[in-house]
Amino acid sequence: MSVKQYLGTQPLNMITRYNSRVQVEKECVSFIGAPKKHPYDQTKLLLIVDAFTNDTLFYEFKLEDIMQVDEETGLATEEGESILMAKIWVRRGALALRYEPFEVDDPPKYLKDSELLHQTLSEMEQRP
Secondary structure, three states, X not given: OOHHHHHOOOEOOXXXXXXXXXXXXHHEEXXXXXXXXXXXXXXEEEXXXXXXXXXXXXXXXXXHHEEEEEEEEEEEOOOOOEEEEEEEEEEOOOXXXXXXXXXXXXXXXXXXXXXXXXXXXXXXXXXX
């Protein structure tokens, strides 16, 4: 599955979770970003970090590992595109994935350093 398919998934509008038994600051770690539905696994969510920058990356978490969700102030671009932001509290010790596009080189070139990656992602965005 391409990066564009992951980043283009639907927003996760209905995540409401609060567990009064959990002391989130002691038992969890927080991540802030834009929650999205996983493109093919209903038991997981994606959290897009820095969605409007050239350093976009995202995390994949199991829903069962999310102990609490706090709504944050949303973001908007000059073009009027807006995105819901949330603070996700994830159980310590949970396993998650971090996805970050990069160009294979020695050393690897990440989005901010790779002209090829910028060009490829720009071309993908222009396709219908």
